[in-house]
Amino acid sequence: MSRWEPNARGRLETAALALFTEHGFEQTTVAEIAGRAGLTERTFYRHFADKRDVLFPDTNPLGTFLVEALEGVPAPAAPMDTVAAVLDGVGLFFKDRWEFARRRQAVIAANPELHERELVKFAFLTATLSEGLRRRGVGEPAASLAAEAGVAVFKIAFGQWVAESEQRDLRELMRAAVAELKAVTSAGEAPG
């Protein structure tokens, strides 16, 4: 039972996503996920707290990644350049995760409770990013605005990325969205 299983986590993720897609998130049990992966429930619980943990890991790896990426950006940089550099790193973070991300997004879209959980995750990422910017000396409301803008770019580019049949590069989509955001916010009149 406790023997090492090659790539158990990845096999469990793949099995879980396939079952969530086929039968719905609510209807899928941990026993079914383990069975589909050819593993035991005990192995499942060594990798995940519960089935929701497959979609939303408790130790949010993207949050940890953001903090490290922020620390890696050379200071001084304009807040939005810092955010753009972090987003470039995020693009690499999701490299080779397209199939998982696409299936995960479809499961979340089909379940309002998971959709709420996704909104909470985005709020957490926004808070992480703005806190990191403040630690770098960016004042308010600039830090919060740059963080909100960064997460908006991520959400929108990510939505495009997973919706594509051909697989465009997430990093390129985010760079295009940053450029578009600059164009959108700079166009028009100065505030009255």
Next chain:
Amino acid sequence: MSRWEPNARGRLETAALALFTEHGFEQTTVAEIAGRAGLTERTFYRHFADKRDVLFPDTNPLGTFLVEALEGVPAPAAPMDTVAAVLDGVGLFFKDRWEFARRRQAVIAANPELHERELVKFAFLTATLSEGLRRRGVGEPAASLAAEAGVAVFKIAFGQWVAESEQRDLRELMRAAVAELKAVTSAGEAPG
């Protein structure tokens, strides 16, 4: 029982917010809210579906307002100018609602479930705004980016507004945040 009560809705709101603040949202009952307002439970249920409805009305008045405000902006306008014009209207929408908004925000901050509900509301407002922009002929991802930017400005300015001891004007705070967002996104290098 069915007699007309002057400003029943406002009295129920005030009583509910006071009790949520004193005893917590979970611990407060509809009977207590009605009692504090000097009204019957029956009157409460003529105005609200349940106690959460005091904080998050089912017929979201701000969503309805956004749709009407969008239709009132003369076309053609740059997407961000359209959003800025809508935000100016939102400032008027919250005129004389500072005390309610401030108390409501404190109740929400103290309750994770209500905080999630607030995130869902913001997602709904973002979707409403981007849909309205697309209806005005704005393409994607410009419509989604402008909508996300507008709701970010609203959230941040609203947070400042309710946190103030002196009562600055929400409209002015939103205008300042739009200007700051333009400064933040325009500063720095072009994307590489």
